[in-house]
Amino acid sequence: MEACDTIHLDQNSDDNTTATGGSSTDIQFLDTIDESISIKGNSAEALERILLFFLDVDVRTPINQIQRVYSYLHNIIPFLDKGEMEKLREDVFPKLQYFPILHQEQMQLAVEIAEWHLMVSSSVPLEQLLTQYLQSMHYYSKAILIAELNDSSQLELLRFGISKVFMRVIKDQxxxxxxxxxxxxxxxxxxxxxxxxxxxxxxxxxxxxxxxxxxxxxxxxxxxxxxxxxxxxxxxxxxxxxxxxxxxxxxxxxxxxNHTTQGYRNAIQNFRGIFRKEIDDFSSELNDFNAVRKSQQIIQDHFLRFFQEKLVEHVFAFIGPPPCAYDLRAMGSIGRGELCPYSDLEWMILIEDEKHFDYFQKLAQIIKLQIVSLGETAASNLPVFSCLGDKHKSGFHVDSGSDPVDATLELIRTPQAMACKQKAWDGEKEHSDACLPVHTLRKSCSLLSDHSFLFTEYENEMEKILSLPLPEGEQILLGKTIGQRRALGLLGEQLKAYGECFKTPPEKQTVLDIKEQFIQLINYCLNDLALYYNIREVNTLDIIDALVEKEVFTER
Structure with a gap:
């Protein structure tokens, strides 16, 4: 016998419903939450009862009851500690997704959580402040997205709130x-x-x-x-x-x-307009690689101008000039000069002296704060505001796997230390994933630098490591160096991936993933060949030209 079978429940005890829907018992129970807040002023008791109420909330729960709970949350959130807020995240917020029609309530909830993080920031150590501001920015940016779709009258107030986060950063730093x-x-x-x-x-x-x-x-x-x-x-x-x-x-x-955060949004939209114009201009010249490459460079230049003038220069104003030589470098599609309108940012920072790590990590944190303010970061630790859709759309954001803010990724290093990531280790098979930073770090472009010698040192150090000969017993057919062995391993993985992608012939597949099944396979294979033949070019078209020059490819 199940434990709950020992309790004899009257299944019909809640059949009496009110005119507005829902059982009278539920309504009376919600009244006790009201009493906990308005009469007793006991937010802890109110939270306990909200958690109890949400144990069996589902899509059938009457909307008017959920609206009442939103009003209770509005009253108690300012008084919650970190543990209590975490309970709400785990047990209540996921079920609020069932009610996307309540867009006004979801917008208000996003604002209240944003303000809660700002309130909590007053009691955390200085080194944790930016983390709290980042969380606040995530919620404010979602509130703005909801307002843009449903209630534009709230936009000015929300932009005020999001700009206030930056003023806090300015004052603290x-x-x-x-x-x-x-x-x-x-x-x-x-x-x-x-x-x-x-x-x-x-x-x-x-x-x-x-x-x-x-x-x-x-x-x-x-x-x-x-x-x-x-x-x-x-x-x-x-x-x-x-x-x-x-x-x-x-x-x-x-x-x-004139809220600068709105200026960020306008600037990224201007960049996307330039992208569309360039695509329209060379669409009739797709067979002309020179025309394509020229358009790629124009698009890249406009993005770099946005990144430097709207983001980095402002951060320098926040925290002061860099204390040593630096090179902010993008990997991925931006690093190859092949960015699209919604490409994400994978990046690293080369620095002259690691004693200045804290400065550059702070710089990376504030740049991330600026990017999050665009509202295009689908953070995994946020509740889904379902009025925006079942899944939050992702646009220009910092890729979590290549984020210098995360100290465990070690993406703020001197050229020598960064190049050391290319060294072989016993588990060389662990290098077989083409998306790993060890591979993306090889192909990059400068977002902003004050000294070119850092990248020259980095590139030379990488080449030394990848050109090291393998022990005689480990040399395999056509692979005599660390770089060549790694390239062959990666090409083998791409061959397997190709087999998986086209296990079913393309003409019989109902859905084709253009990026995964075509673009990535080609790009990865060309990058692996570039590694094998020690080609330094990063753009796909430039790599093809270099392979033709080395007579690996023919011109036709």
Whole structure:
């Protein structure tokens, strides 16, 4: 006998339903939650009862009851600790997906969770702040997507909220006062001018008078430094005086607010418009590789301009200039110069000195925050807001397998340390997955760099490692180096994948996956041949040209 069989339930005890649907028992039970909140002010008790109510919530639960629960969540979320919020994520949020019609409630829930993460951030160590801000940004961006589809009247308020997250980052990470004073001590007017220019960039993130006052405080600091500059150095700094005086009398104008986060969205849409135009322009010249390659370069250049001017330069304004030489590098389709409108970002950072790891990880975190604000990151740890669809669509986002924020992936390294990832190990078969970073790291392009020597060192170190001869007993037919053995192993895996993809002939398949069954197979095989023949080109068309030049391929 089952344990529950020992309890004799009257299956008809809840047959009495109200005019609005649902059993009278359920409605009375919801009333007790109301009482816990409004009379007792006991959010812990209310949460327990919400969890109890949701044990048997399913698609048949009356909508009006779920609407009542949303109102209770609105009241208790600000008082939840981390453990209680986790219980909601696990036991309540998944079942709220059953009711996509409640888009207004889902939007409000997204905002409330975003604000909860901001509230929690006030009690976490400084190094964990950006993690909380990132979670908040995920929810704010979903709320904006819901509003765009269902209630545009809420957009201005939501954009205000999402911009406020960035102002928190600016205030937490601000190094302006120290940098202004350092420029004075070092008698470096160029540094002083750069800091003033960066303060101007931050004005784009202002949301209210409080933000204006914070930024004005930085200008006041600059004014104090100029007022107390020594006589012998006044000539070098006097050119900044008119600018500072003008900014000190500048008034805050609420009508001048132009949320920069919306600027990110506009910029990525502009890039996609350029992509479509280029595709239309060369669609009649698809057989002309030179025309295709030229269009790829135009598209790549526009993306790089967006990434550098809208994202990275703003982050430099947030946290100050890089403390050592760096090279931000993209892998994947962006790294090959073959990006599409919704390509994701796989990237790494080469740095001159690993003692500055923390700075560059912070840079990667804030860039990720900017990208998440676009609302195109389908984070796996978020509840699905079903009014947006059964599955959140993914667009331009940071690939979780190639994200420098994740320290375990070791994607912020010196050229020598990064190149060491190419070394062979006992489990060489583990290299057989073409998507592993060990392979994608070989083909990259610079997103932004201040010194080209870092990549030159990296490329040379990789070549040394991959050209190492195998022990005589391990040399196999046509494979005498680490790189050649790895290439042959990868080609073998692609052959297996091809067999699986076309086990059923294409003409008999009802659905064909163009990317997986055609594009990836061709790209991977060409990259593997490039590895075998030690070809440094990264773009697919350039690799083909190099293989023709080496007489591996014929021209026809």
């Amino acid at each position: 601000s190094t302006f006062r120290d940098r202004l004073d350092r420029a004075r001590r070092e008698v470096d007017p160029d540094k002083f001018g750069r800091v003033l220019a960066e303060i101007e960039i931050l004005k784009q993130y202002r949301c209210d008078h409080e933000d204006h006052t914070f930024l004005k405080g930085l200008i006041e600091q600059a004014g104090r430094i100029l007022a107390n500059i020594t006589l012998k150095n006044q000539e070098k700094f006097k050119c900044f005086s008119p600018f500072v005086r003008q900014k000190l009398i500048e008034k805050f104008d609420a009508t001048d607010i």
